[in-house]
Amino acid sequence: MSTKIPLSSLGRSGHSSHCRMCLLGLPFSQVEVDSSRIAVVFYCLGTLDLLGVVESKTSEIERETWRAWLWEQQTSSKYGTGFQPSPYMTTSAASTDHTEYDVPHLIMTYTAILSLAILRDDFKQLDRSGIVRFLQACQQEDGSFSALPNGGESDLRMMYCAFVISSMLNDWSGVDIDRAVAYIQRCSSYEGGYGQTPFGEALGMSALMFRNFIHYQSLGGTTYCAIASLHLVPDTPSSPISERISPIQRARTIRWLAQNQTSSGGFCGRTAKDADACYCFWCGASLSILGEGGLVDEDALAAFLLRCQFKFGGIAKAPGERPDPYHTYLSLAVLATLPPHTDDTSWKLPCLDTLWNATQDTTNWIKSHISDHNDLGSE
Amino acid sequence: MNPIAPIFYTEEYKDATDYFRGIVKSGETSSRVLELTEHIIRMNPAHYSAWQYRYKTLLALHSPLDEELRLMDALAIQFLKTYQVWHHRRLLLTALNSVPAAEAELAFIRRAVAVDTKNYYTPGRTDKELLEADVRNNSAWHHRFFVVFQSGVRKGDEDRELVLRRELAFTKEKIALAPNNPSAWNYLRGILEYTKTPFSTITTFVEPYASTSRSSTAEQEIVIDLENPYLRKEGGASTMKAVEIWRSLANVHDTVRKKYWEHRIKDALSSIQK
Numbered sequence A: 001m002s003t004k005i006p007l008s009s010l011g012r013s014g015h016s017s018h019c020r021m022c023l024l025g026l027p028f029s030q031v032e033v034d035s036s037r038i039a040v041v042f043y044c045l046g047t048l049d050l051l052g053v054v055e056s057k058t059s060e061i062e063r064e065t066w067r068a069w070l071w072e073q074q075t076s077s078k079y080g081t082g083f084q085p086s087p088y089m090t091t092s093a094a095s096t097d098h099t100e101y102d103v104p105h106l107i108m109t110y111t112a113i114l115s116l117a118i119l120r121d122d123f124k125q126l127d128r129s130g131i132v133r134f135l136q137a138c139q140q141e142d143g144s145f146s147a148l149p150n151g152g153e154s155d156l157r158m159m160y161c162a163f164v165i166s167s168m169l170n171d172w173s174g175v176d177i178d179r180a181v182a183y184i185q186r187c188s189s190y191e192g193g194y195g196q197t198p199f200g201e202a203l204g205m206s207a208l209m210f211r212n213f214i215h216y217q218s219l220g221g222t223t224y225c226a227i228a229s230l231h232l233v234p235d236t237p238s239s240p241i242s243e244r245i246s247p248i249q250r251a252r253t254i255r256w257l258a259q260n261q262t263s264s265g266g267f268c269g270r271t272a273k274d275a276d277a278c279y280c281f282w283c284g285a286s287l288s289i290l291g292e293g294g295l296v297d298e299d300a301l302a303a304f305l306l307r308c309q310f311k312f313g314g315i316a317k318a319p320g321e322r323p324d325p326y327h328t329y330l331s332l333a334v335l336a337t338l339p340p341h342t343d344d345t346s347w348k349l350p351c352l353d354t355l356w357n358a359t360q361d362t363t364n365w366i367k368s369h370i371s372d373h374n375d376l377g378s379e
Numbered sequence B: 001m002n003p004i005a006p007i008f009y010t011e012e013y014k015d016a017t018d019y020f021r022g023i024v025k026s027g028e029t030s031s032r033v034l035e036l037t038e039h040i041i042r043m044n045p046a047h048y049s050a051w052q053y054r055y056k057t058l059l060a061l062h063s064p065l066d067e068e069l070r071l072m073d074a075l076a077i078q079f080l081k082t083y084q085v086w087h088h089r090r091l092l093l094t095a096l097n098s099v100p101a102a103e104a105e106l107a108f109i110r111r112a113v114a115v116d117t118k119n120y121y122t123p124g125r126t127d128k129e130l131l132e133a134d135v136r137n138n139s140a141w142h143h144r145f146f147v148v149f150q151s152g153v154r155k156g157d158e159d160r161e162l163v164l165r166r167e168l169a170f171t172k173e174k175i176a177l178a179p180n181n182p183s184a185w186n187y188l189r190g191i192l193e194y195t196k197t198p199f200s201t202i203t204t205f206v207e208p209y210a211s212t213s214r215s216s217t218a219e220q221e222i223v224i225d226l227e228n229p230y231l232r233k234e235g236g237a238s239t240m241k242a243v244e245i246w247r248s249l250a251n252v253h254d255t256v257r258k259k260y261w262e263h264r265i266k267d268a269l270s271s272i273q274k
C-alpha cells in the first residue's frame, strides 16, 4: 500500500436525500427517462436499500402506494406479461386494451421486480407464466434478446435482464440457453472485454457501423452483463459452465478489467478513457464475480468515489459533475462489494449480491417470495 | 395512486404526448403524424414509441426515405448517444438498400465519429495532434481488427502471412509514435493471439520500451503493457525477466494495479515450478 491520505466520511444522508427527492419528482430536464422510469425508481430505492434507510426515509403509506403504482405497470399483451416503463404510453384505462406501443420492456421488468422486492411486496400479483412467455417473445433468432417483444434495442444488457429474471423465477423455460450463450461468446473482443453486439453481424452498409464503433468494442457495462450472465445460467449438456469461459479468455478479461482502473483510482469503461463512477461498479463487480475482486485497489477506488460526491448529496459520474441516482447507486454498490480499509463506520454497507445487483436481504426476499414458489405452478 | 418519480412535464410536452396517444389509438398515419413525432422526438429523443410510430407512418405514406435520412443527420449529431436515433437510421438504410445512400452514410459516419471523439479540426490543432488523436481512438483500432481479421478475406489480402507482417509493421509504427497508448498495445496483443504468433517473436521490438532503468513519466504507462512477450512456453530466464518488470510496475510505475501485478508474478512463478 502506498502512502494514503485517510478517507473522510461517506456522505450517507446527502445520498439518501438525493434519491428521496428524485422519488418525489423529476424536473423536465430529465424527460428522457420517461421511457425508462422504473429503472430510475430502482436506482433510487436501491440506494435507500444499500444505506439501510428504506423504512426510516419513506412512510408505510408511500411504500404501499408505490407498490400499487408499480403493479399498475405490469401489462399483459399477446406477447406475454412484463412491466412498462411508466404510464407514458397507456392509451386506455382497461388493462386488456393494448396497442403495439405499450408492450412490456425487459429492463423495466427486471428493475420493477427488484423495486417491488425492496418495498417488500408479497408478489402475489406476479404473472409468472406470462413473464416466461414474454421472455420467449423477446429472444431473437441469433440468440440475443430485444428490449421489447416487437422490436427495440437488442444487446447484452437485455440478455442479462432475461437471465436474472429467469434466475429469480427459478424457471429457465423462457430462454434458449445454448443459443444465448453462443451469442454472448460472439460478443467477446480481442481486448478481453465484451461488446454490446457481435461486430461481424452488425456491419454491412448501415448506420450500425457508427453505433458499433462505440458499441462492439470492449465496454465495462456490457462486460459485466456478459460475465454475470455466464455465471447465472445453469449447466446444460451442450454448454457446461466450466467451458463457457476458456482459461485464456478469462485471463484476458481479468487483464482488461484490471487495466481499466486508472491512476485516478476509478475505472474507465473503454480503454484509455477517463474514469467514471458507474464503471467502478461494472468493472469491479465483474472482477468480483470472476473471483478476482482482490486485484482492485479498494482504497484508491473509494478515494475516487469520494471525489465524485456532490456537496449537496448524490454521486456524479466524475468529480465536478452533477449527481444522479444511477451513479449514486452504482457507486454505493461497488463500495459494498469492494469496501475500503477503514474503521470509519460511515463506509459500512450491507452485503451485495453481485449477480442480481441487489442487497443480500433483498435477494433473499425474492428467493423466498418468488424463486421457491416455482413448483406451485402459476395458473 | 401515488406515482413514483413523476416527471414534471411542460405543457408543450404534455399536450404533444396526449395528442400522440390519441393518434396511436386511432391508428392514423398522415403527414401531421410526422410533424407531431418530430416535435416529440426533439423534446425527448429517447421516446421509443414515437420513433416506432414515425417509421410505420413513413412506410404507410410512401414518404421519400432519403429525405428522412437527411433530416436525421442533424438529429443524430445533436443526440449522438441516443440509441433510437441510430436504430431509426438503420431501419431507413435497410429499407432504402441503395448504393448512393450507403456511400453518403459512410461520409456521414466519418463526420459523426469525428464529433464523438472530438477529433475534428479546430483552429490551433496541429497535424501531429490530429494524428495522435486518431492513433488513440480505441474505436478505430477495433474497426481495423474487424476489417482485417473478422470480416472475411478481402481482395489483395489473400496472403495472410503478408497481412500479419503489414499489421505488425503498422502497429509498431503507431506505438513508436505514441508509446503510452494502451489501445495500440491491446491491438498488438490481439493480432498476435488471433494469428497464434508467439509473443516472443516481438521481443526485440518490445524490449527498449520495457527497460526498467528509465523512469520518465511516459515510461510508466508504457511498461504496463509489456507483461507478455517473455512468457508463453519460454519459462526459465525469460519468466524471471518478466517478473522483474512486473515487480517494478507493482512497486514503482503502476502502483494502482499493484495487486494485479503481484497476481501475475505469483502465476508465472508457480508455472515454472510445475
Ligand SMILES: [Zn+2]
Binding pocket: A276, A277, A278, A279, A317, A327
Ligand atoms: Zn457513468
